[in-house]
Amino acid sequence: KILLQVKDLTAVIAQSEQPILKGVNLCIYEGEVHAVMGKNGSGKSTFAKVLVGHKDYEVTGGSIVFKGENLLDMEPEDRSIAGLFMSFQSPVEIPGVSNIDFLLMAYNARRRKLGLPELSPIEFYAYIMPKLEVVNIKPDFLNRNVNEGFSGGEKKRNEILQLAVLGAELSILDEIDSGLDVDALRDVSKAVNGLLTPKKSVLMITHYLRLLEYIKPNYIHIMEDGKIIKTGDISIAKLLEKEGYKAVSAT
Ligand code: ADP
Ligand code: MG
Ligand code: MG
Numbered sequence: 001k002i003l004l005q006v007k008d009l010t011a012v013i014a015q016s017e018q019p020i021l022k023g024v025n026l027c028i029y030e031g032e033v034h035a036v037m038g039k040n041g042s043g044k045s046t047f048a049k050v051l052v053g054h055k056d057y058e059v060t061g062g063s064i065v066f067k068g069e070n071l072l073d074m075e076p077e078d079r080s081i082a083g084l085f086m087s088f089q090s091p092v093e094i095p096g097v098s099n100i101d102f103l104l105m106a107y108n109a110r111r112r113k114l115g116l117p118e119l120s121p122i123e124f125y126a127y128i129m130p131k132l133e134v135v136n137i138k139p140d141f142l143n144r145n146v147n148e149g150f151s152g153g154e155k156k157r158n159e160i161l162q163l164a165v166l167g168a169e170l171s172i173l174d175e176i177d178s179g180l181d182v183d184a185l186r187d188v189s190k191a192v193n194g195l196l197t198p199k200k201s202v203l204m205i206t207h208y209l210r211l212l213e214y215i216k217p218n219y220i221h222i223m224e225d226g227k228i229i230k231t232g233d234i235s236i237a238k239l240l241e242k243e244g245y246k247a248v249s250a251t
Helices: 044-052 076-082 099-113 121-135 139-143 152-166 182-195 209-214 234-243
Strands: 002-013 019-029 033-037 057-066 084-087 094-098 170-174 201-205 219-224 227-232
Touching (some): 002 044, 002 201, 019 044, 019 227, 033 044, 044 084, 099 139, 099 152, 121 139, 121 152, 152 182, 170 182, 227 234
Parallel strands (some): 033 201, 033 219
Antiparallel strands (some): 002 057
16 A cells, blocks of 8 residues: 655745755655665755655645645644654754653644544553663653753664654654664664564665665665656665765766
8 A cells, every 4th residue: 555655746945945856756655665865965855854844845846645645735743643754864952841741742642633532641651661662762761851962872762762652654764874873773773673564664864775784675766956866676775885876876
């Protein structure tokens, strides 16, 4: 079953109307892992942010259908409630809001959308405990403010925890491997793999083969100048690592 279908998507920077996405086509089925690679500035993060409805960008053409719904008609919050999750290249700190409050709020919003009763803080605690183990996070982490004073590795781990709690159908991971040491990368990858089910899909943006050896993609796409110019398997990432982007370029 198709989870996400992007057709001829074009988008500009809202402020300057500068075109960034110039006709992106992508189809993700349930249970698939996709990777997007591409030079700095090719539009990878913009694509991810347009999917979640970031206000800095304006869609000028094409369509995005997620679980049969027109995503472009939905507010960012409703996209997240519908099951779209995105980790950011630089996660934000939210002073004054504890991790557990934030997660409970987000999770209950999603439950309301799904027509399920909200969980009380005590019920939520029972729900989240096993997930802490999957992600290898200590319980005291829950009482800290969102991302405040977290190390790079802790921020990433916390995002995977958010992902685990929300149970999003499509998780977009933008350079989750950036700034992680070898052990942290292995942990974070293990956590992502632990969350994958036949119904859940991942779209990950990365520059490195290393991540793709941990979280194995079904497809690898190369983005260049706001378009996906090539799709292949792991061999495309190996070629890229060996010979650089010129080996996979359209020009
Ligand atoms: P990538 O993630 O592939 O490195 P980005 O999507 O971040 O690329 O950026 C694509 C291009 O769009 C870059 O030239 C970047 O400078 C520009 N860009 C993206 N977002 C903005 C913004 N909010 N304001 C100005 N320029 C932007
Ligand atoms: Mg970049
Ligand atoms: Mg980027």
